[in-house]
Amino acid sequence: MSRPLLVVDDDTDLREALEEVLRDAGYTVMGAGNGLQALEALRRTQTTPSLVLLDMMMPVMDGATFGRQMRAVEAWRDIPVLVFSASANARQVADEMGACGYLRKPVDVETLLKAVAANKAPEGT
Numbered sequence: 705m706s707r708p709l710l711v712v713d714d715d716t717d718l719r720e721a722l723e724e725v726l727r728d729a730g731y732t733v734m735g736a737g738n739g740l741q742a743l744e745a746l747r748r749t750q751t752t753p754s755l756v757l758l759d760m761m762m763p764v765m766d767g768a769t770f771g772r773q774m775r776a777v778e779a780w781r782d783i784p785v786l787v788f789s790a791s792a793n794a795r796q797v798a799d800e801m802g803a804c805g806y807l808r809k810p811v812d813v814e815t816l817l818k819a820v821a822a823n824k825a826p827e828g829t
Contacts, residue, residue, distance in 0.1 A: 739770025
C-alpha cells in the first residue's frame with residue numbers, strides 16, 4: 705500500500721476536489737478540515753503520510769500552528785509539507801516552517817500534480 709497524502713483545508717468543496725484529483729492521479733488521500741483534525745488524523749493513521757498539502761488560513765487551528773505542532777513530534781518531523789494558500793504571508797510562513805514548497809491559490813491541476821510528485825517523500829522512508 706502506498707503512503708497517503710494528507711490534504712488540510714477548511715474549504716470542504718476545494719478539499720474534496722483536490723482529494724478527487726489526487727486519487728484520479730493514483731494517490732491514496734486523507735483529508736482534514738483544520739490543523740487540529742489533521743493532528744488527529746496523524747495520530748490515528750498507522751502509515752505516515754508521504755506529504756501534507758496545507759492551507760494556512762483555517763479556523764480552530766491554522767496551518768502555521770499545525771506545522772509547529774507536527775514538527776514537534778519526532779515521528780512526523782520529516783513529513784514534507786507543501787503549503788497552498790491565498791494568504792499574503794503564506795510564503796514567508798512556509799519558509800519559516802521548513803515547507804518543501806509553496807503554491808498560491810487558486811492552483812491549477814497540472815501545477816499541483818507536478819509539485820506533489822516532486823515533493824512527496826519516497827515510499828521507503
